[in-house]
Amino acid sequence: xxxxxxxxxxxxxxxxxxxxxxxxxxxxxxxxxxxxxxxxxxxxxxxxxxxxxxxxxxxxxxxxxxxxxxxxxxxxxxxxxxxxxxxxxxxxxxxxxxxxxxxxxxxxxxxxxxxxxxxxxxxxxxxxxxxxxxxxxx
Numbered sequence: 294x295x296x297x298x299x300x301x302x303x304x305x306x307x308x309x310x311x312x313x314x315x316x317x318x319x320x321x322x323x324x325x326x327x328x329x330x331x332x333x334x335x336x337x338x339x340x341x342x343x344x345x346x347x348x349x350x351x352x353x354x355x356x357x358x359x360x361x362x363x364x365x366x367x368x369x370x371x372x373x374x375x376x377x378x379x380x381x382x383x384x385x386x387x388x389x390x391x392x393x394x395x396x397x398x399x400x401x402x403x404x405x406x407x408x409x410x411x412x413x414x415x416x417x418x419x420x421x422x423x424x425x426x427x428x429x430x431x
Contacts, residue, residue: 324361328354332406335387339396339403347399348391354406355384373420376413380406
C-alpha cells in the first residue's frame with residue numbers, strides 16, 4: 294500500500310509542477326549522470342546475477358529519482374509524467390525482483406527502465422522545457 298501511495302504522490306507532483314522554459318542546468322546534468330552511472334552499474338549486476346548489488350543499485354536509483362522528481366519544474370506534460378511513472382515503477386520492480394532473487398523479473402524491469410529513460414529524454418529534447426531547482430531555493 295505504501296508503494297502505491299508513493300507513486301501517486303510522485304505522479305501528482307509531476308502533473309502539478311509549474312513549467313519553466315530553461316535548458317538543462319549543471320545540477321540536473323549531475324543528477325542525470327548519476328542515474329546513468331547507476332543504471333550502467335545495474336546492468337553489470339544483472340549480468341552477474343548479483344542480487345545484493347541489484348538491490349543496492351535499484352535503491353540508489355530510487356533515491357536519486359525521488360530527489361529529481363520532486364525538484365523538477367516541468368509544465369503539465371502527460372508524456373513526461375507517464376515515463377517518470379514507468380521509471381519509478383521499474384525501480385520498485387527491480388527492488389522486489391532482487392528481494393525474491395527473480396532474475397527474469399529483474400531483466401524485464403531493467404528493460405522497461407531503459408525504455409522509459411530513452412523515451413523521456415526524447416520527449417525532453419523535443420519540449421526543451423526542463424530545469425532543476427533544488428528544494429532549498431524555493
